[in-house]
Amino acid sequence: MAIRKHLCLIVSLFLLIPRSLATETVVKAGYWFPASEFPVSDINSTLFTHLFCAFAGIDPQTNQVNISSTDRVTFSTFTQTVQQKNPDVKTLLSIGGGSSTLTSEYLASMVSQPASRKIFINSSITRARENGFHGLDLDWDWKYPETTEKMANMGTFFDEWRDSVATESRDSGKPELILTAAVYYSARFNSNTYPINSIERSLDWVNVMAYDFSAPGWSHNYTGPPAALYNPTGPVSTSSGINAWIGNGLSSNKIVLGLPFYGYAWKLLDPKNHIVGAPANGSALSEDGSQTYKQIKEFIGKTGATLVHDAKMVMDYCYIGSTWIGFDDLKTIAAKVTYVKQKGLRGYYGWSVSADDNWALALKASETWDSTPLPSKNAGPTSMQPLEKNINLSISLYFIIIQVVFAFWGNHL
Numbered sequence: 001m002a003i004r005k006h007l008c009l010i011v012s013l014f015l016l017i018p019r020s021l022a023t024e025t026v027v028k029a030g031y032w033f034p035a036s037e038f039p040v041s042d043i044n045s046t047l048f049t050h051l052f053c054a055f056a057g058i059d060p061q062t063n064q065v066n067i068s069s070t071d072r073v074t075f076s077t078f079t080q081t082v083q084q085k086n087p088d089v090k091t092l093l094s095i096g097g098g099s100s101t102l103t104s105e106y107l108a109s110m111v112s113q114p115a116s117r118k119i120f121i122n123s124s125i126t127r128a129r130e131n132g133f134h135g136l137d138l139d140w141d142w143k144y145p146e147t148t149e150k151m152a153n154m155g156t157f158f159d160e161w162r163d164s165v166a167t168e169s170r171d172s173g174k175p176e177l178i179l180t181a182a183v184y185y186s187a188r189f190n191s192n193t194y195p196i197n198s199i200e201r202s203l204d205w206v207n208v209m210a211y212d213f214s215a216p217g218w219s220h221n222y223t224g225p226p227a228a229l230y231n232p233t234g235p236v237s238t239s240s241g242i243n244a245w246i247g248n249g250l251s252s253n254k255i256v257l258g259l260p261f262y263g264y265a266w267k268l269l270d271p272k273n274h275i276v277g278a279p280a281n282g283s284a285l286s287e288d289g290s291q292t293y294k295q296i297k298e299f300i301g302k303t304g305a306t307l308v309h310d311a312k313m314v315m316d317y318c319y320i321g322s323t324w325i326g327f328d329d330l331k332t333i334a335a336k337v338t339y340v341k342q343k344g345l346r347g348y349y350g351w352s353v354s355a356d357d358n359w360a361l362a363l364k365a366s367e368t369w370d371s372t373p374l375p376s377k378n379a380g381p382t383s384m385q386p387l388e389k390n391i392n393l394s395i396s397l398y399f400i401i402i403q404v405v406f407a408f409w410g411n412h413l
């Protein structure tokens with residue numbers, strides 16, 4: 001009797017260890033979407049640990065996850081295609097997304113009822129498995145869940161989602177699906193806080209969309225920082241958002257920072273005034289001013305625009321004539337990834353892979369991660385790396401096991 005009891009304890013302690021260590025893999029991710037017209041086979045998947053295939057929709061009639069008929073072939077071969085260059089890369093099917101308020105309404109309605117949650121969750125797992133994805137990602141973007149009730153319902157949804165993928169994994173014998181969500185840059189949207197506890201216990205991590213802070217669409221009359229790491233003159237910045245997430249109780253290793261592989265172009269009112277915050281008159285170069293990193297590099301190459309790195313805000317911009325573009329160049333990407341690693345965050349993702357310029361940003365991000373040391377150990381307990389924490393945990397568990405074994409041995413000698 002006693003033997004069996006001790007053995008059970010030992011075995012269950014051993015089982016805890018691999019799970020706690022397995023959650024600590026770095027995330028170097030990127031999103032891909034069909035409208036970019038970028039061939040999946042051209043993705044240099046060696047630069048990524050995870051690739052998100054975006055987006056599947058939700059059918060409002062049935063509450064089922066739906067892949068549009070034009071995307072079905074590409075989505076169903078996505079995993080196989082990206083694994084040709086990197087057999088270890090994991091893929092996730094991203095659901096929702098885009099700028100459609102309708103999608104947001106459908107998601108709000110879906111999470112509000114147990115029956116529709118159940119159908120959605122069941123179909124999400126089915127879609128993931130039948131298309132060979134390793135995980136699922138919910139992108140409830142525009143507009144974000146903007147009421148207390150929607151936030152709470154989303155939390156319930158996350159918990160049920162986790163229960164279902166755990167059950168499915170036990171039943172199918174397949175590894176449990178990864179569950180993630182793309183979220184607002186800050187833990188609070190419209191003065192409502194995200195369901196932090198549900199995220200902590202039920203999601204593998206969140207993708208924090210720390211970009212689009214300024215754009216000609218919402219800062220028409222002044223140039224602004226689209227995705228600066230710091231903002232000395234205002235409340236909105238990447239670091240303020242990350243601090244809000246951590247300050248509201250989310251573990252740093254549940255946070256993956258979004259890096260924009262694009263920027264925004266404004267039309268300057270006075271070509272001689274080209275600072276951040278200079279008077280402007282809306283967008284340049286495209287209707288909403290958005291420009292991929294590749295387009296920005298081409299623009300600079302073609303026009304000889306002056307390039308400025310603002311080390312204080314951590315952002316880049318370039319200007320020539322009446323055109324001004326704010327974006328993330330290599331130095332900014334490197335500084336952000338250094339910040340991510342030193343802050344103990346899980347990793348980063350790029351939106352989107354097709355916007356990169358011959359993989360310059362993805363390569364810089366990956367190399368920076370690999371060459372950045374972990375935070376120093378004497379910087380206090382809050383800066384302790386998750387990995388270190390888990391090694392500690394494992395060491396503690398081994399000591400407990402040894403004690404149990406000896407206690408058991410002692411009793412029987």
Ligand SMILES: *[C@@H]1O[C@H](CO)[C@@H](O)[C@H](O)[C@H]1NC(C)=O
Nearest residue numbers: 044045046047358359363366
């Ligand atoms: C893909 O990235 C690797 C670095 O991981 C690099 O060596 C290789 O040249 C890249 N391939 C292409 C086609 O860009």
Ligand SMILES: *[C@@H]1O[C@H](CO)[C@@H](O)[C@H](O)[C@H]1NC(C)=O
Nearest residue numbers: 057058059060066067068069
């Ligand atoms: C869902 O799929 C059906 C059948 O392919 C299609 O008619 C419908 O438009 C899709 N709904 C959405 C929201 O994509």
Ligand SMILES: *[C@@H]1O[C@H](CO)[C@@H](O)[C@H](O)[C@H]1NC(C)=O
Nearest residue numbers: 121122123124125126164168
């Ligand atoms: C989804 O529901 C069907 C019908 O009830 C069931 O057979 C199937 O096992 C469910 N799938 C998952 C992944 O839960």
Ligand SMILES: *[C@@H]1O[C@H](CO)[C@@H](O)[C@H](O)[C@H]1NC(C)=O
Nearest residue numbers: 217218219220221222280281
């Ligand atoms: C921009 O300035 C114009 C006047 O020049 C004004 O009518 C408009 O409201 C301003 N837009 C914003 C977003 O402040």
Ligand SMILES: *[C@@H]1O[C@H](CO)[C@@H](O)[C@H](O)[C@H]1NC(C)=O
Nearest residue numbers: 267268269279280281282283
């Ligand atoms: C801004 O651009 C619009 C045309 O897009 C023009 O009509 C308007 O006069 C411009 N405003 C200023 C202050 O130059």
Ligand SMILES: *[C@@H]1O[C@H](CO)[C@@H](O)[C@H](O)[C@H]1NC(C)=O
Nearest residue numbers: 381384388389391392393395
């Ligand atoms: C982790 O282990 C180190 C070395 O054994 C120890 O100094 C530190 O206090 C431990 N931290 C925690 C949180 O257990």
